[in-house]
Amino acid sequence: MGRRGYTLIEALVSIVLLGIGITGVSIALGAMAKNSARIQQSAQIQRLATMKLAELAATGGAQNGNASGDFTEQDLPNVRWELATQPSGTQDLLVLTLSVTDTNQPDATFEVSTLQYQLPEEAATP
DSSP states (O other): OOOOSOOHHHHHHHHHHHHHHHHHHHHHHHHHHHHHHHHHHHHHHHHHHHHHHHHHHHHTGGGGOOEEEEEGGGTEEEEEEEEEEEEOSSTTEEEEEEEEEETTEEEEEEEEEEEEEOOOHHHHOO
């Protein structure tokens, strides 16, 4: 005669294996959510850096040399920026380098650079 059904031990082993599988899936989903949040924050910092560098270059804020500030106006006071201005080695060209850092996560730093033409001293005065 064949047996019917499962024994208690078989049922317990199945439940334990199912629990281990569900735990593994939930850990993987948590890690994916954390990575997704980090990627979104990194993209936001990149957008802020590009936007601020374009603003400083367009308004002449980079002509004054080094500068720094934060993004309080975007409701992000914990995100800070620093502008470094240095000669490029080519006459009348400056290298503008903007670093943006989230003070809550110092490893989340983004740096963007561009060149800016600087009027020669004699051409700047009428």
